[in-house]
Amino acid sequence: MLRKIHSLPGLIAALLVMLLGITGAVLSLDPAIDRLGTSIPAHLSVAELAGRVVAHYPGAEQIQRTPSGGIIVYYRSDSGAGADRVDPLTGSRIEPYVPSAFARWTKQLHRSLLLDTTGRATTGITAIVMLVLCVSGLLLLVKRVGGWRQVAGPLRGNRSQRWHAEVGRIAIAGLLLSALTGTYMSAATFSLVSDGTQDEPDFPATTSGGPPAPVARLPALAATDLAQLRELVLPDPRDSAAVYTLRTSQGDGYVDQSSGKLLVFRAHSGVRDTYELIYKLHTGEGLWWLGLLLGLCALGAAWLAATGAIVWWQRQRAKPRIAGNSPAQSAETLILVGSENNSTWGFARVLHDALRKAGQRVHTAPMNQAPFQRSPARLVFILTATYGDGEAPSSANQFLAQLARRAPDPATKFAVLAFGDRQFPRFCQFGKDVDAALGALGCQRLLDLATINRQSSQEFARWGLAVGPLLGLALDLEHTPAHPKTFPLYLRERIDYGIEESEPTVVLRFDAGASPAPAGPLQRLFRRHRLPHFEAGDLVGIIPPGSPMPRFYSLASGSRNGVLEICVRKQPHGVCSTYLHGLQTGERIDAFIQPNPQFRPASGKAPVILIGAGTGIGPLAGFIRNNTGKYPMYLYWGGRNPESDFLYEPELKNYLADRRLTQLHTAFSRVHNGVHVQTRLTEDADNMRKLIENGGQVLVCGSSAMAGSVRMALDEILAPIHLSVLTLKTNGRYREDVF
Known part of the structure; x- marks a missing residue:
């Protein structure tokens, strides 16, 4: 039901959401652009500003302060009416003030779809839809990742699903704010809620009737800070009964042009203040930095509409x-x-x-x-x-x-x-x-x-x-889920272990080059950029000849390493492992990447405990290789015989020497008094508890049998400090890649 609540309104309003998102992003630039060309002096009164403006513009009729602090003067001269942007420090002209026709058109498109009342109603409904989409999308994300604690954790699903959820959780705060404020403002437009608009203050019954005083000396204007000004309408000096009309962020009033006294003042109501705050939060006017953030989130709305439609279509197919x-x-x-x-x-x-x-x-x-x-x-x-x-x-x-x-x-x-x-x-x-x-x-x-x-x-x-x-049947169940388009890889290097064993192991390193001949530095750099993006711990899908079913192998390298590296043990009757073991340098395979973001160390300086056995060392070695920050990393790994299959032995020794690897604990099962990796964990229980108490995270890679034994051993090790593997999993500090 929650998915239907999210997807149906999204599909119906997808084009409108995209339109409002794009136009909202364009409009979000206006406050920042306005702010760029504006100098905002501190502690300047309206009287001082008006005196400077009038000195340059004797025919000034109105002075406005924009939400971003810009000063606009409207005036009359012998050549007619005009409007200029002025410097508040001097009152002199900066440039003519000509509102952008494109900005005005974009604002009308955003607010009413250029359709007046019908359009305003449509955009208001779209704002409500956005609110529903934000709330339902957030709840779906929480359910999908397994609870609020995991909401910032790695995302699962295909590429469209991950990008949809990733952008959604980044933009959710801004989109919620825009949807809430947009809904309120739309409701105020149709008088469903009050915007606090009030009539003009009652015009004063009498004025002093004296000759006009210089505007820079009027007490009421001198007591008003420029930061509070919205608009000052100047009186006709030939009319002794005329007054200054002063509009500020606190309220509106009239000022005697002779005595400078505030004759009448009507403060804004709390409702009006609320509306203006909501308007500011929605448009970013007066908060240019917020406007830019909301603009980026608005672009996210367009992205979410597009990827949401793609996800829906994939689900339909x-x-x-x-x-x-x-x-x-x-x-x-x-x-x-x-x-x-x-x-x-x-x-x-x-x-x-x-x-x-x-x-x-x-x-x-x-x-x-x-x-x-x-x-x-x-x-x-x-x-x-x-x-x-x-x-x-x-x-x-x-x-x-x-x-x-x-x-x-x-x-x-x-x-x-x-x-x-x-x-x-x-x-x-x-x-x-x-x-x-x-x-x-x-x-x-x-x-x-x-x-x-x-x-x-x-x-x-x-x-x-x-x-x-x-x-009593022979069930041959071969299911091949849809997978991304494959790309070619060429074997550049192989390192064989345990050749005399019935189940040897090989480390294979591929690149994207088309020629088996050695390449120079520029060619290697070019090839590196031709590899698709992947990280150590992601999976590579390989389809062996004669089989429609891909086999997946954990990657021991990232694309930035310039190679795609896997560690493969030859399995009895294993179609793909036999195929890979038979590859010779220069031969080609076709593969695709399946991201596995949930299996990689979290960022930060907390200790990382790597546990594996056999070929499970592949991605763990990749994590260590990329630990250029030299954060604490501890490897517990189990093999068969150190003489035949001590996988990655030279590399691990180098990693210990340059401190990318803090400690190495090995266990070999096919030697005298052989042990398994879980035994090494138990032997190092005190250190293990200390690392976990210091925020350590655990990554396990290998067979499901090994992983089960490791979970049992760690539960016993962690019991004295009242922790368990389940607790660590719930907190995102225990991750497995098992097969």
Whole structure:
């Protein structure tokens, strides 16, 4: 529901939001431009200013002070009426005052779409829409990242989703302010709320009637600071009954031209002061720096409208299109899907097609539309994502409540496949809740709950291999999510480890050059800029020949290092690892980048604890390589044998020498009295607790089995200081990249 509240108004008003955002950004420049050409003297009275102006302009009729402090004089001369910008220190002319026709047109377009009353109503409604979009977008962001504490943390999703959310959280404060003030001002335009406008003060019944005194000597004007002036209308000196009209930020009044006394004064009401403050906050007039900030945020509104439309279109394209979906009343098998952004439906479609190919009648539907009461099916597969911090995705947010009212037959067999991201403290929590609820109803598990991290196609295929034999079927579940366009890479260097082992490891370094011949400095610089942007810890997707399914490897370098580096162990029957191990220098592969911003050290000087095993050292070595600030970094790494696969040994020794790496703790499992990395953590427990108490963050990379052992060891280590891995995850200080 919250997503609909956010997306539907956004789509309907997208063009208007873009128009108001762009025109608002243009108008935000006016206060800054006005302020650039303005000198603002301190402690200058209106009387002094008026005396200087009149000395240069005997025919002066009106003096105005702009919100940014500029002084404008309107006058009559023998050549006719005119208006000049003047220097308040001397009263002399700076330049003619000619309001910009473009600025006036832009302001009318921004305020009323050049349509007068109808246009003003439309822009007012758009301001309300912007307010709804800001509030709903903020709430969606909080849910998406897993709580308010994570709202400034790394963002997930595809490129359009990340850019939409990133710009949104940067611009949200300015957009909220503009939407709130714009809504108020629109309501005041249509008299829905008062703007505090009041009538002119009552004209004085009598004046002194004496001869006009020099304006520079009038007491009421001498007592008024120039900073308070809005407008001073000068009287006709030939009319003894005429008075000065004085308008200030506090109120309006009349001044006797002979005695200089304030004859009448009407102070502004609190409502008027409120309106003027809101007007200033909306336009930036008088607060030029705020105007520029709001202008940047207004450009963000245009960006958000465009990227929001793109995200919506991508979601529409990803909506389920299930071919051969049998009616629920005749289905043998149900596939129920819980998804927020429709990505889980791609996996469901592959399972649906595989079961149909095996001769089964299958009905696939959203979890909220589970047809338990009208389907004879006694086999149920549930594929569900978890949204935010353990919550149900939109297509499954009513499922658990429906189970309580319309439970499936206890003879039903079920299997839950949960999709999530291990960076969230409550990884796949909704899938776990669904599995527990069905079990509590007496339904029979076909297979224990399985989880898939970050939509891994490989993990999905392995799940299919486990499910197939239980059904007496061969389930070949190959799902290839849409991925970015690939780019070519050429192997420049390989470093082999453990060649005599059955599972050797190789470090591969690629660049974007087209020729295997060595390049000079200029060529290497050019090639470096041809690499797409990536950071150590991001993922590279590689599609091996003969397979549609990409394999992902953590990057041990950033694009600024000039190479793309990965560390690969040859897996038994591994299609992609075998392919990569067979590459020779100069050969080409095609790849794409999948950003992984949640797995990298946070900025700051807090200690960084890096824990890994095997090829998990790749991104950790990249983090150390880029630690040019030489902040505290501690590496705990486990390998097999120091003689054959001490990965990155020369580099790590150099990093220790130049202090990019503070300490190195290694563990080798295939030597006498071999140990694992979690043992090294336990041995260094006192230091570990000290680092964590000093704000240290933990990054773990390697196999899921290793990561599980590390979590158990750290929970024991942190127990005396009343902390846990879950607590660190919740605070964004524990991050994993496991496989």
